[in-house]
Amino acid sequence: MEMNGVVGEIGYDNLFAGTSVPVNVKSVSLKSGQGLVVRGTVLAIETATGLAVKVDSTKTGGVESADCILTDDVDTTAGAVASTAYSSGLFNRKALIFGGTDTVAKHEKTLRTLGIYLKENL
Numbered sequence: 001m002e003m004n005g006v007v008g009e010i011g012y013d014n015l016f017a018g019t020s021v022p023v024n025v026k027s028v029s030l031k032s033g034q035g036l037v038v039r040g041t042v043l044a045i046e047t048a049t050g051l052a053v054k055v056d057s058t059k060t061g062g063v064e065s066a067d068c069i070l071t072d073d074v075d076t077t078a079g080a081v082a083s084t085a086y087s088s089g090l091f092n093r094k095a096l097i098f099g100g101t102d103t104v105a106k107h108e109k110t111l112r113t114l115g116i117y118l119k120e121n122l
Contacts, residue, residue: 043070044064
């Protein structure tokens with residue numbers, strides 16, 4: 001048995017920008033048919049269904065307003081999926097993913113009111 005081999009590795013995705021803001025997590029159900037939704041995607045809650053989708057300011061029905069950030073990759077191809085999302089914390093603005101053509105600038109003020117703060121990692 002080899003005693004000095006690598007057992008596992010941890011990969012860092014640079015999503016977090018610090019620990020000065022408490023990180024809180026909440027449960028979300030992602031709407032089916034979105035394919036693979038990746039960690040760091042900014043989510044909105046669709047008013048009619050209560051399901052989470054990628055935020056997209058060009059649409060209506062609740063999906064235009066940011067609500068949280070997805071914690072893990074989720075495949076929604078086969079149906080709605082229960083998952084978790086960050087509802088507060090300090091995140092790297094360059095690591096966030098948005099729906100449509102949305103950008104950080106479009107949603108930063110709303111995210112801040114929710115307790116989600118953004119800055120750039122060095």
